[in-house]
Amino acid sequence: MNEEVLFRAEHLTRRFRLPRTRLFEPRRVLTAVDDVSFDLTRDQTLGLVGESGSGKTTLMKLLLGLERPDEGRVTYTGQSQRREVQVVFQDPSSALDPRMRVAEIILEPLRVLRIEGDHQERLRELLEATGLPLTSARRYPHEFSGGQRQRIAIARALAPRPRVLIGDEPVSALDVSVRAQILNLLEDLRVGFHLTLVLVSHDLSVVRHMTDRVLIMRHGKIVEEGPTRDVFRAPQHPYTRLLLDSIPRLRTQASRK
Amino acid sequence: MRDSNSDAERRGGGPAALVVEKLSVRVGPIEAVHDLSFVLEAGQRTGLIGESGSGKTLTALAIMGLLPDGLSATGRVLYKGRDLLAMSERDLCAIRGDRLAMIFQEPMTALNPVMQIGAQVAEPLRLHRQLRGSAARSAALQALERVKLPDPAAQMHAYPHQLSGGQRQRAMIAMATACSPAVLLADEPTTALDVTVQAQILDLLVGLVEERGSSLLLITHDLPVVANVCQRVLVLYGGHIVETGSVDEVFSDPRHPYTRALLDAIPPLDDNEPSRKLPAIPGTVPGLGEFPPGCPFRNRCPRADAACMAMPPLDERVACWHPLA
Numbered sequence: 001m002n003e004e005v006l007f008r009a010e011h012l013t014r015r016f017r018l019p020r021t022r023l024f025e026p027r028r029v030l031t032a033v034d035d036v037s038f039d040l041t042r043d044q045t046l047g048l049v050g051e052s053g054s055g056k057t058t059l060m061k062l063l064l065g066l067e068r069p070d071e072g073r074v075t076y077t078g079q080s081q082r083r084e085v086q087v088v089f090q091d092p093s094s095a096l097d098p099r100m101r102v103a104e105i106i107l108e109p110l111r112v113l114r115i116e117g118d119h120q121e122r123l124r125e126l127l128e129a130t131g132l133p134l135t136s137a138r139r140y141p142h143e144f145s146g147g148q149r150q151r152i153a154i155a156r157a158l159a160p161r162p163r164v165l166i167g168d169e170p171v172s173a174l175d176v177s178v179r180a181q182i183l184n185l186l187e188d189l190r191v192g193f194h195l196t197l198v199l200v201s202h203d204l205s206v207v208r209h210m211t212d213r214v215l216i217m218r219h220g221k222i223v224e225e226g227p228t229r230d231v232f233r234a235p236q237h238p239y240t241r242l243l244l245d246s247i248p249r250l251r252t253q254a255s256r257k
Numbered sequence: 258m259r260d261s262n263s264d265a266e267r268r269g270g271g272p273a274a275l276v277v278e279k280l281s282v283r284v285g286p287i288e289a290v291h292d293l294s295f296v297l298e299a300g301q302r303t304g305l306i307g308e309s310g311s312g313k314t315l316t317a318l319a320i321m322g323l324l325p326d327g328l329s330a331t332g333r334v335l336y337k338g339r340d341l342l343a344m345s346e347r348d349l350c351a352i353r354g355d356r357l358a359m360i361f362q363e364p365m366t367a368l369n370p371v372m373q374i375g376a377q378v379a380e381p382l383r384l385h386r387q388l389r390g391s392a393a394r395s396a397a398l399q400a401l402e403r404v405k406l407p408d409p410a411a412q413m414h415a416y417p418h419q420l421s422g423g424q425r426q427r428a429m430i431a432m433a434t435a436c437s438p439a440v441l442l443a444d445e446p447t448t449a450l451d452v453t454v455q456a457q458i459l460d461l462l463v464g465l466v467e468e469r470g471s472s473l474l475l476i477t478h479d480l481p482v483v484a485n486v487c488q489r490v491l492v493l494y495g496g497h498i499v500e501t502g503s504v505d506e507v508f509s510d511p512r513h514p515y516t517r518a519l520l521d522a523i524p525p526l527d528d529n530e531p532s533r534k535l536p537a538i539p540g541t542v543p544g545l546g547e548f549p550p551g552c553p554f555r556n557r558c559p560r561a562d563a564a565c566m567a568m569p570p571l572d573e574r575v576a577c578w579h580p581l582a
Contacts, residue, residue: 052422181537208526
């Protein structure tokens with residue numbers, strides 16, 4: 001097993017000053033990420049789980065370089081964090097510019113990052129890899145369903161040949177009958193393109209299904225970390241246990257009164 | 258027309274709290290909800306499962322008489338033998354919020370942002386119970402205590418934006434249940450909430466309807482939520498009920514290929530070594546008016562053939578020409 005570390009987060013802390021609520025009181029400070037350390041190794045699939053306010057989104061932004069830590073540091077060991085770490089957001093309708101054609105959307109990262117090459121050929125490859133018809137290229141995002149829009153967002157993320165793909169709740173906004181397609185696509189791409197996948201999600205069944213390793217966050221801290229299977233089978237932290245107990249499960253009606 | 262009460266007895270349930278007969282909703286020229294007939298029994302919790310475009314929210318709004326302009330409902334919605342669809346707005350207002358209440362998905366948009374929580378919860382009590390002044394306030398306070406809103410006396414004076422998402426949903430549940438409605442409709446009441454808060458809110462809902470013998474119609478796309486909360490289930494696709502039955506029957510032994518596919522598409526939680534590939538349903542949910550004629554699922558269905566060009570009738574359980582054994 002290749003144990004190459006792609007990301008090393010050391011004592012990451014990110015604080016936000018909250019807006020003033022009282023005129024003569026000092027502004028309060030929210031510590032969104034509080035002394036977080038972990039390694040992301042190559043070819044690993046990492047789940048980042050937490051509820052709203054847990055700091056998972058801030059941590060994701062720190063990995064993407066969209067936020068700077070106040071303390072600690074995050075080291076990316078590859079060549080270019082900007083090119084090699086890409087993201088797919090939750091809601092594809094707001095993540096895609098409605099005035100751009102699909103071809104422009106998918107090729108924009110290549111243009112912005114000044115990546116040379118046969119862009120039309122790359123476009124064809126990406127459409128094919130994400131299961132979109134070639135005729136999509138000339139159309140606009142609103143002509144597509146939610147699931148297809150998420151495929152477009154994934155194609156765009158893959159355009160600069162990333163090594164790390166971060167999915168921020170990538171299937172939460174999709175219909176149940178479409179979710180499985182996108183999860184399967186992410187799995188195919190992960191294997192096909194040797195991607196290291198980070199899945200930020202509140203959906204524990206998706207995390208259980210897709211990841212090898214999981215970080216459970218609460219109030220900016222990692223409360224539990226370990227192989228996904230072990231954490232789900234034998235959670236150690238009371239909060240993890242509460243989370244797992246809170247998931248509605250199929251076919252439990254008989255066990256309820 | 259079937260006699261709803263004898264129908265209920267045959268299924269071993271309570272008396273009918275609400276009978277829906279051949280309910281259809283038109284959006285302009287398009288029929289979005291087709292001929293729905295079902296019975297909500299007193300003290301029973303029914304799940305209405307559907308994805309986007311299934312017509313689940315339109316169904317709820319039609320029952321409540323809250324369809325936006327331009328949308329029209331036909332059929333009958335019978336409460337105590339009276340047809341809500343044929344009722345005057347004035348008569349409907351006397352029932353809505355009192356005997357029939359609804360909880361919406363996003364409490365931030367459903368609550369009035371410039372009105373204190375206490376006053377909003379007191380509103381149905383003022384309208385339907387003619388409570389005034391301190392009597393209305395103390396009844397509202399009790400309602401907020403029942404939904405376990407923390408520090409209810411202080412929160413009476415809070416505005417919606419000062420509460421967390423879970424607290425806002427509690428306040429809305431307090432408002433909807435203040436008059437002990439006979440029928441409570443909840444449209445995706447926990448979709449916007451965190452999983453631990455969702456569990457608390459669902460427990461609260463179940464407790465409240467059990468205590469009062471209300472009938473709950475829980476509208477959601479989330480099958481595990483229905484499995485945990487409901488006793489009966491209606492599966493909606495393309496505005497048709499494609500399957501119905503007890504939660505145990507439908508979830509352990511689905512007969513419609515759509516229900517089967519929905520259940521298969523949920524990542525299993527308890528498998529020791531889950532496979533990374535899920536059985537996915539091909540295609541996408543068509544938009545309004547784009548469902549194929551006949552069975553709405555036929556263009557995504559592995560069992561579809563020429564017979565499916567015609568809409569199969571709903572028997573006791575399933576609307577499918579080729580149901581699973």
